Amino acid sequence: MKPELNKIYEGDCIEIMRQWDDDCIDHCITDPPYNMSKRKGLGWAFSNHITMEEKWDVFSREDYLDFTREWLNEVCRVVKPNGNIFIFGSFHNIYDIGFIINEKDLKIINSIVWFKPNAQPNITCRMLTESTEYIIWACNATKAKAKGWTFNYDISKELNTNKQMRNVWEIPYPSQKERTYGKHPSQKPIDLIRRIILIATNKSDSILDCFSGSGTTGVVAQGLKRDWVMIDNNPEYNKIAKNRLKNVQVTLPKSLVQTTLKI
Numbered sequence: 001m002k003p004e005l006n007k008i009y010e011g012d013c014i015e016i017m018r019q020w021d022d023d024c025i026d027h028c029i030t031d032p033p034y035n036m037s038k039r040k041g042l043g044w045a046f047s048n049h050i051t052m053e054e055k056w057d058v059f060s061r062e063d064y065l066d067f068t069r070e071w072l073n074e075v076c077r078v079v080k081p082n083g084n085i086f087i088f089g090s091f092h093n094i095y096d097i098g099f100i101i102n103e104k105d106l107k108i109i110n111s112i113v114w115f116k117p118n119a120q121p122n123i124t125c126r127m128l129t130e131s132t133e134y135i136i137w138a139c140n141a142t143k144a145k146a147k148g149w150t151f152n153y154d155i156s157k158e159l160n161t162n163k164q165m166r167n168v169w170e171i172p173y174p175s176q177k178e179r180t181y182g183k184h185p186s187q188k189p190i191d192l193i194r195r196i197i198l199i200a201t202n203k204s205d206s207i208l209d210c211f212s213g214s215g216t217t218g219v220v221a222q223g224l225k226r227d228w229v230m231i232d233n234n235p236e237y238n239k240i241a242k243n244r245l246k247n248v249q250v251t252l253p254k255s256l257v258q259t260t261l262k263i
């Protein structure tokens with residue numbers, strides 16, 4: 001069966017995607033568990049920040065590799081050949097995800113470094129403050145067969161004062177305003193997802209997020225006139241996503257408001 005567009009599915013993404021037809025979605029932008037949580041998070045005296053301690057984010061290394069293989073197999077099956085696949089991660093999981101992508105011989109188009117100028121300070125004071133995350137941009141085809149993936153080069157330049165866009169993106173972590181409808185421990189900023197959707201998808205394309213959390217992918221896709229399908233197994237996060245979809249308007253960034261390009 002085909003997934004219903006512009007709907008949030010609640011449940012395990014592997015089981016849900018298994019019910020869908022091959023090649024039924026144009027692209028996937030997703031942010032899987034990072035496997036970085038501790039059973040008991042670290043806190044410190046100077047703020048109420050505690051490091052991640054989410055049950056859904058705790059795996060053994062072998063379980064994490066198996067889980068990644070399973071969901072990525074389904075994503076590659078349901079996304080059309082040469083569709084774009086963007087996967088987020090931190091140093092905790094991105095090498096494991098890259099390992100599975102290479103195992104599958106998928107073409108990696110870019111690895112993007114997301115620099116967070118407002119990252120949380122390091123609580124232990126025994127190491128540098130981690131202030132980057134990574135995004136693997138792959139094409140849903142093997143290295144030998146990959147061709148014709150969507151890249152809106154002119155838009156990427158307009159977003160970057162008419163210069164070629166580089167793969168290091170400085171974008172702050174979401175403000176309180178973006179978290180008005182509830183908190184998610186790893187919510188992604190609207191600006192970050194908007195940039196991906198503008199450079200790597202076209203109007204009316206369909207975008208899957210199989211770990212959608214607070215629904216950032218769908219909120220931005222809806223604002224930019226793309227179709228979306230989201231899956232998350234946590235009802236609380238899906239409630240936040242539904243509220244954001246009803247209330248948050250995402251518009252074009254200033255640099256594109258007057259453009260004559262097809263967006």
Ligand SMILES: C[S@@+](CC[C@H](N)C(=O)[O-])C[C@H]1O[C@@H](n2cnc3c(N)ncnc32)[C@H](O)[C@@H]1O
Nearest residue numbers: 012013031186187188211213214216232233234
């Ligand atoms: C890193 S978060 C995604 C955050 C999201 N990008 C946002 O902006 O809010 C990963 C999400 O995956 C969900 N999740 C974990 N395991 C899952 C599974 N097997 N099936 C569906 N969702 C799952 C968690 O509930 C969590 O919301």
